[in-house]
Amino acid sequence: xxxxxxxxxxxxxxxxxxxxxxxxxxxxxxxxxxxxxxxxxxxxxxxxxxxxxxxxxxxxxxxxxxxxxxxxxxxxxxxxxxxxxxxxxxxxxxxxxxxxxxxxxxxxxxxxxxxxxxxxxxxxxxxxxxxxxxxxxxxxxxxxxxxxxxxxxxxxxxxxxxxxxxxxxxxxxxxxxxxxxxxxxxxxxxxxxxxxxxxxxxxxxxxxxxxxxxxxxxxxxxxxxxxxxxxxxxxxxxxxxxxxxxxxxxxxxxxxxxxxxxxxxxxxxxxxxxxxxxxxxxxxxxxxxxxxxxxxxxxxxxxxxxxxxxxxxxxxxxxxxxxxxxxxxxxxxxxxxxxxxxxxxxxxxxxxxxxxxxxxxxxxxxxxxxxxxxxxxxxxxxxxxxxxxxxxxxxxxxxxxxxxxxxxxxxxxxxxxxxxxxxxxxxxxxxxxxxxxxxxxxxxxxxxxxxxxxxxxxxxxxxxxxxxxxxxxxxxxxxxxxxxxxxxxxxxxxxxxxxxxxxxxxxxxxxxxxxxxxxxxxxxxxxxxxxxxxxxxxxxxxxxxxxxxxxxxxxxxxxxxxxxxxxxxxxxxxxxxxxxxxxxxxxxxxxxxxxxxxxxxxxxxxxxxxxxxxxxxxxxxxxxxxxxxxxxxxxxxxxxxxxxxxxxxxxxxxxxxxxxxxxxxxxxxxxxxxxxxxxxxxxxxxxxxxxxxxxxxxxxxxxxxxxxxxxxxxxxxxxxxxxxxxxxxxxxxxxx
Amino acid sequence: xxxxxxxxxxxxxxxxxxxxxxxxxxxxxxxxxxxxxxxxxxxxxxxxxxxxxxxxxxxxxxxxxxxxxxxxxxxxxxxxxxxxxxxxxxxxxxxxxxxxxxxxxxxxxxxxxxxxxxxxxxxxxxxxxxxxxxxxxxxxxxxxxxxxxxxxxxxxxxxxxxxxxxxxxxxxxxxxxxxxxxxxxxxxxxxxxxxxxxxxxxxxxxxxxxxxxxxxxxxxxxxxxxxxxxxxxx
Numbered sequence: 001x002x003x004x005x006x007x008x009x010x011x012x013x014x015x016x017x018x019x020x021x022x023x024x025x026x027x028x029x030x031x032x033x034x035x036x037x038x039x040x041x042x043x044x045x046x047x048x049x050x051x052x053x054x055x056x057x058x059x060x061x062x063x064x065x066x067x068x069x070x071x072x073x074x075x076x077x078x079x080x081x082x083x084x085x086x087x088x089x090x091x092x093x094x095x096x097x098x099x100x101x102x103x104x105x106x107x108x109x110x111x112x113x114x115x116x117x118x119x120x121x122x123x124x125x126x127x128x129x130x131x132x133x134x135x136x137x138x139x140x141x142x143x144x145x146x147x148x149x150x151x152x153x154x155x156x157x158x159x160x161x162x163x164x165x166x167x168x169x170x171x172x173x174x175x176x177x178x179x180x181x182x183x184x185x186x187x188x189x190x191x192x193x194x195x196x197x198x199x200x201x202x203x204x205x206x207x208x209x210x211x212x213x214x215x216x217x218x219x220x221x222x223x224x225x226x227x228x229x230x231x232x233x234x235x236x237x238x239x240x241x242x243x244x245x246x247x248x249x250x251x252x253x254x255x256x257x258x259x260x261x262x263x264x265x266x267x268x269x270x271x272x273x274x275x276x277x278x279x280x281x282x283x284x285x286x287x288x289x290x291x292x293x294x295x296x297x298x299x300x301x302x303x304x305x306x307x308x309x310x311x312x313x314x315x316x317x318x319x320x321x322x323x324x325x326x327x328x329x330x331x332x333x334x335x336x337x338x339x340x341x342x343x344x345x346x347x348x349x350x351x352x353x354x355x356x357x358x359x360x361x362x363x364x365x366x367x368x369x370x371x372x373x374x375x376x377x378x379x380x381x382x383x384x385x386x387x388x389x390x391x392x393x394x395x396x397x398x399x400x401x402x403x404x405x406x407x408x409x410x411x412x413x414x415x416x417x418x419x420x421x422x423x424x425x426x427x428x429x430x431x432x433x434x435x436x437x438x439x440x441x442x443x444x445x446x447x448x449x450x451x452x453x454x455x456x457x458x459x460x461x462x463x464x465x466x467x468x469x470x471x472x473x474x475x476x477x478x479x480x481x482x483x484x485x486x487x488x489x490x491x492x493x494x495x496x497x498x499x500x501x502x503x504x505x506x507x508x509x510x511x512x513x514x515x516x517x518x519x520x521x522x523x524x525x526x527x528x529x530x531x532x533x534x535x536x537x538x539x540x541x542x543x544x545x546x547x548x549x550x551x552x553x554x555x556x557x558x559x560x561x562x563x564x565x566x567x568x569x570x571x572x573x574x575x576x577x578x579x580x581x582x583x584x585x586x587x588x589x590x591x592x593x594x595x596x597x598x599x600x601x602x603x604x605x606x607x608x609x610x611x612x613x614x615x616x617x618x619x620x621x622x623x624x625x626x627x628x629x630x631x632x633x634x635x636x637x638x639x640x641x642x643x644x645x646x647x648x649x650x651x652x653x654x655x656x657x658x659x660x661x662x663x664x665x666x667x668x669x670x671x672x673x674x675x676x677x678x679x680x681x682x683x684x685x686x687x688x689x690x691x692x693x694x695x696x697x698x699x700x701x702x703x704x705x706x707x708x709x710x711x712x713x714x715x716x717x718x719x720x721x722x723x724x725x726x727x728x729x730x731x732x733x734x735x736x
Numbered sequence: 737x738x739x740x741x742x743x744x745x746x747x748x749x750x751x752x753x754x755x756x757x758x759x760x761x762x763x764x765x766x767x768x769x770x771x772x773x774x775x776x777x778x779x780x781x782x783x784x785x786x787x788x789x790x791x792x793x794x795x796x797x798x799x800x801x802x803x804x805x806x807x808x809x810x811x812x813x814x815x816x817x818x819x820x821x822x823x824x825x826x827x828x829x830x831x832x833x834x835x836x837x838x839x840x841x842x843x844x845x846x847x848x849x850x851x852x853x854x855x856x857x858x859x860x861x862x863x864x865x866x867x868x869x870x871x872x873x874x875x876x877x878x879x880x881x882x883x884x885x886x887x888x889x890x891x892x893x894x895x896x897x898x899x900x901x902x903x904x905x906x907x908x909x910x911x912x913x914x915x916x917x918x919x920x921x922x923x924x925x926x927x928x929x930x931x932x933x934x935x936x937x938x939x940x941x942x943x944x945x946x947x948x949x950x951x952x953x954x955x956x957x958x959x960x961x962x963x964x965x966x967x968x969x970x
Contacts, residue, residue, distance in 0.1 A: 420848060420849055421847045422849055428751065
C-alpha cells in the first residue's frame with residue numbers, strides 16, 4: 001500500500017470527509033483493516049448523500065416507475081420511453097445548485113454539460129434542453145449577480161453544443177437568497193434497438209477513458225453538495241468544476257459515431273465523483289471487478305495523486321467498456337475528433353475495484369459491500385407549520401390594476417430577457433419556441449413526431465402543503481403537455497429540499513413524494529429518472545440556517561404522433577374564448593394575494609385528480625380533432641392573467657363578457673383553481689354541449705377580436721400596453 | 737445542384753442547413769470535413785454553416801480560417817464559385833478575408849436569440865434573386881458576436897458598390913441603426929450581410945435556414961435557397 005498519505009486515516013479524517021462514526025465503523029468492517037487515504041475518499045463520495053441517496057432512497061421507491069411505454073426507468077443514466085416508430089425519448093433533469101451559488105457561470109454551465117452527458121451516454125442525440133431556475137429576492141443585491149451568471153452559463157454551454165434550449169421556468173423568493181436552484185433537463189432521441197447501458201460485462205474487456213484530461217478541479221464536489229452552506233461557502237470555489245462546451249460537442253459527435261458501430265459493451269459519463277462513481281457503478285451493476293492503472297489517465301496537471309484523480313470532477317469525460325479487438329477502431333474515431341483516448345484498465349472476475357498508481361496498489365475495495373452496505377436512513381419527520389388562515393379579503397385596487405401588477409411582477413413577468421439569451425432554434429426542429437405554447441414542441445427530425453416538454457413546480461404551494469404541492473407539480477406538467485395536444489408519457493423529477501436532518505424538512509420531502517406518487521398514478525405519468533438535491537440551506541453568521549422552499553421540480557415529456565396538430569397560445573380573430581374546468585375562486589397562496597395584499601396565507605387550491613384527468617383528456621381530444629384552435633392552461637395568476645398571456649402571444653385581442661359567476665371579481669379572475677384550460681374555438685355553444693356530455697364544467701369568457709384586452713366594464717388595455725408592462729421587470733433588474 | 741457543407745469541430749448548424757438545402761433541391765448535400773483538402777468534384781455551392789468552430793477560442797472563426805479545407809475553398813472562390821457563410825460561417829469568411837469587415841461582440845454584450853427583420857438591399861444576385869430590393873423578411877438570429885464593423889473606407893465602398901446584402905430593420909422596413917430594438921447587435925449601418933466583389937460570396941449573421949418550414953413558424957428564409965438553386969444550376 002502507498003505510503004504517500006497526506007494524513008493518517010482515522011475517525012477524525014473520516015468525519016472531515018463527511019462520514020459519520022457509524023459509517024466509518026462499517027468501512028472498517030468491510031475492509032477488515034484501516035482503509036488507505038484513497039479508499040477512504042472513495043467510500044466517502046460513494047456514501048455521500050449526492051451519490052448514495054441515503055436519506056431519500058427509501059421514499060423514492062414508493063414512486064410509480066412503470067407503464068407499457070417505459071423502456072428504462074430509474075437506475076440508468078436517464079429514463080427511456082417509447083415514442084413510436086422504433087424510437088425512444090431519453091431524458092432526465094439534474095440539479096447544480098450548490099456550485100451555482102459559489103460560481104454562477106460555471107455552476108450553471110457544468111450543470112447543462114452534466115445532464116447532456118447523462119442523455120447521450122445512452123445513445124441519444126440531445127435535441128432539447130430546458131432549465132428550472134429559482135433565485136432569491138430580486139431586491140437582494142446578490143440576486144442580480146447570480147441571475148446574470150446562471151443565465152450566461154446556461155446559454156454559454158447550451159448554445160455552443162448546439163442543442164436548443166426550448167423551455168423552463170424562473171421563480172424568485174427570498175428563501176433562495178443564499179441557495180439558488182439550477183435544475184437542467186436534457187431530452188434526446190435514439191433508436192430503441194441502439195440504447196446503451198452502463199453495466200460492464202466481459203472479463204478482460206478493456207476499460208477506456210475518453211474526453212478531457214483530468215485535473216484537480218471539483219475534488220470532493222459530491223461531498224460539498226451534500227452539506228449545508230456556511231459563511232465560508234464562497235471559499236469553496238476550488239470545488240466547482242470548469243466546463244468546456246466545445247469539448248462536449250466533440251464528445252457528443254465522437255460518442256454517437258462510436259455508438260453507430262457495435263464496439264461498445266457499456267458506457268457511462270464521469271459525473272459527480274468522476275472516475276470513482278463511473279468505475280464503481282459500471283463494474284458493480286455488471287457484477288464484475290475492475291482494475292484501473294491511473295498512470296494511463298490523461299492528466300492536465302503534474303504530480304496528481306491517486307486520491308485526486310479518483311475524486312476529480314473534471315468535466316467532459318466518459319468511461320467505456322469496449323469489446324475486445326475494437327480498441328483501434330474506437331481510437332481512430334476519437335483521434336478524428338481530437339479527444340484524449342486511453343486504455344486505463346480492464347474488467348476482472350475479482351469483484352473488487354483495484355486502483356494502481358506508480359506501481360503501487362492505492363485501493364482495493366470489494367464492490368458488493370460498497371454498494372449493498374451503503375447507508376440508508378429513515379430520518380425522523382415532523383409536520384410542517386401550516387400557513388395562517390386567510391383574512392377576509394377586500395380588493396383595494398380593482399381588476400384592471402391588479403392585472404397590470406400581476407403580469408409585471410417578478411414571478412409572472414415576461415421571461416424573454418432570459419430565453420432570448422438561449423439559442424432555441426438550432427437544429428431546425430423547434431415547432432413552438434419559449435412562450436408560444438404551454439409546453440415547448442420539438443419535432444423529431446425526419447419524422448412527424450413531436451415531443452412536448454415542460455418543467456413545473458409551484459414552491460409556494462409546496463411550502464403551504466407539501467403533499468398537495470407535490471401532486472400539483474405533476475398535474476401542472478401533465479396539463480401543460482396536454483394543452484398542446486400531446487399525450488403525456490412520463491416525468492423526471494428534481495427534488496430540491498433543505499436539510500434532511502431537520503425533521504420538518506424531511507416531513508416536507510416525504511409528503512411531497514407522497515403527493516407526486518398519487519398524481520403520477522392517477523394520470524398514468526410515471527417517474528423514469530430523477531435527482532435529489534438536499535441540504536439546500538443557507539447558514540447565517542448567527543448559526544441559524546434557512547431552508548429553501550420545498551421544490552420538487554417536475555420535467556414532463558409528452559408525444560404528438562402528428563406534430564402538425566399541436567396548438568399554442570395564439571388565437572385567431574373570431575373565436576369564442578371558453579373556460580373549461582371548475583372555478584371556485586380559491587385565492588389561498590395565490591399570486592394575487594401576495595402581490596396585491598402582501599399576504600402568503602391560506603391553503604393552496606385543491607386538486608381533484610379525477611377531474612384533472614377528465615378535463616385534460618377532453619381538451620386533448622378536441623385539440624387533435626381540430627376543434628380547439630388555441631389553448632392555455634390556467635396557472636399562476638388565474639384566468640385573467642392567462643387570457644392576457646394569450647392576447648400577448650398573438651395578433652388577436654379578446655373581449656370579455658361579465659362573468660356572472662356569483663363570486664367576487666378578484667376570486668373569479670385571479671383565483672388559482674386547478675385543472676382548468678382556456679380554449680379558443682369557432683363554436684362555443686357546440687363546445688359547451690360536448691363538455692356537458694363529458695361532465696367537464698364549461699363557460700364562455702368572451703371572444704377573440706380587436707388588438708387588446710377588453711374587460712367586462714368596457715375598458716380596453718392595448719396589446720402594446722400589456723406587453724410593455726409584462727416585459728419591464730427583467731431589463732429593469734438586469735440592465736441597469 | 738451539388739452543394740457541400742463544411743463541418744469544423746464545433747460547427748452545430750450543419751444539419752439545419754442540410755435540411756433547408758434538401759428541401760429545395762431534393763438532394764442531401766455532401767458534408768465536407770475540415771481536415772479534407774479538396775472539395776467534392778463538381779460542387780457548385782459551398783456553405784459554411786453556423787456554430788462555434790474551435791469553440792470560438794482565440795476569435796470567432798479565426799482558427800477555422802486556417803483549417804486545411806480553406807485552401808480548396810479559396811481556390812473555389814477564385815474560380816468564381818458560390819459560397820454562403822451563415823453566422824459562424826460569415827465570421828470565418830471575414831477571418832479568411834474572403835469578405836471584408838469583422839464581427840464584434842454584440843453591443844449588449846449578451847448572446848441574442850430572437851427573430852429579426854432583414855431588408856433586401858440588392859436583388860438579382862444568386863442569393864437575393866427571389867426577392868425584390870426593399871423586401872423585408874423575418875429570420876431567427878442566434879449569436880454573441882454579430883456586430884458588423886469595417887473601416888470607414890470599406891463601409892463606403894460596400895455602400896457605393898451595392899455590396900450590402902441585408903440590413904436589420906423594423907417589420908415594416910424602417911431603418912434606424914441607432915435603435916437597439918431594430919439593430920439588435922449594433923452593426924454599423926445595421927449591416928446583416930454582405931457580398932464579395934463578384935457577388936458570388938455572401939455572408940450573413942441571421943439564420944434563414946431555420947425558417948423554411950411552416951411548421952417551424954414560417955418560410956421567410958426559403959427564397960434565399962430557391963433562388964440559389966436557380967442561379968447555380970440555371
